[in-house]
Amino acid sequence: MSDLKRFGVSIEEDLLRKFDKFIKEHNYGNRSEAIRDMVRKELVNEEWVKSEEKIAGAIVMVYNHHKRELMDNLIDIQHSYQESIISSQHIHLDHNRCLEVIIVKGKIGEVYQLESKLKAVKGVKHASLAKSTLGKGI
Template identity: 50%
Template sequence: MKELSRFGVSIEKGLLEQFDVLLKDRNYTNRSEALRDLIRKELIQKQWEEGKEIVGAITFVYDHHRRDMIGKITEIQHNFHDLIISAMHVHLDHNNCVEIIAVKGSSSKVVELSNMLRAIKGVKHCTLSMSSTGKEII
């Protein structure tokens, strides 16, 4: 088991009450785990800002009937092949497709790939969800 440190925190009463309400909403059973997660969230956010290696998912919806659509999407993904670890394509209905691409690499390259896919004419919506490789996070 990892060594634990204990520390005291001074906090305004009202802020702590708001924190406790948030914890209950998020299903935390104690403040310690919630605080650890807040710290991890900030550390991971810092990794994103510094262009460190991250893992993430790019999800985008498009109408596959548009001219050159598939060609453009394929070409961009080949240009970033070193970032893409897995891809899933789902035919949503007669017109619409969704692709979910799992990525691993520098956050700045992942953002660049996501922005290029989003900017393709015919892509209706594109989201990037970034997480951590977990390596530097305890």
Template identity: 50%
Template sequence: MSNVVRFGVSIHESLLKQFDQYIEEKRYTNRSEALRDLIRDHLVEQEWDENKETVGTITIVYDHGVHELMEKLTDLQHHYSSLIRSTLHIHLDQHRCLEVLVVRGRSGEIKRIADSLIATKGVKHGKLTATTTGKDLK
């Protein structure tokens, strides 16, 4: 890596112990890798707070037998088609389906489509996973 900077950090012993446990659980090879990931996570959160162009996934599980649910979900997806890059549809069993939408756009727009899909009657569970395009991360 070019331009790597070393710096010292003062930290309470008990907090460092917790951090080292975290590192072990997540299987990081060292503290530096874990710290870099925590910093990146914070920067990605900031991107979402600042309504920048971002990417993410929206995962929903629903009962396809609920009256007019498929039509509502399809209408919502067509309404937000400029944000949806790809979808994956899986039949979990005879009644339930899982759908994953890959989305790209301003975080506010992505939150709106996620909230709309997740709040649709018949959706049993939904989750927005927010990430980044990575262009501003080193």
């Protein structure tokens, strides 16, 4: 391992409390260990985003369809990524909430971009990409 360096971090009390709870639940020995792991994870993600490789997978999301302009935004985003989207299914969970599953196939970077754009739409409570493979190399 290369030399360890120290640096200071400023963080809101509330966020730190949540972080400490997370550390405990995930059995990290201390905050530094958890932060190092998170940084590595983000760096790996960054590599994926730049990759030209193709994947297949599904984006699952839950949103409140009453939120203003939400449906328009989601549809606009999906139209700009129609080359990566194979199909989608919409399920009405209850009066307010919807579950949508978007089946994707395409360049990893594009699929990630699609996921992060959908996630950022106001009213989207959760969006997560389940990564699979086209299966050619396995």
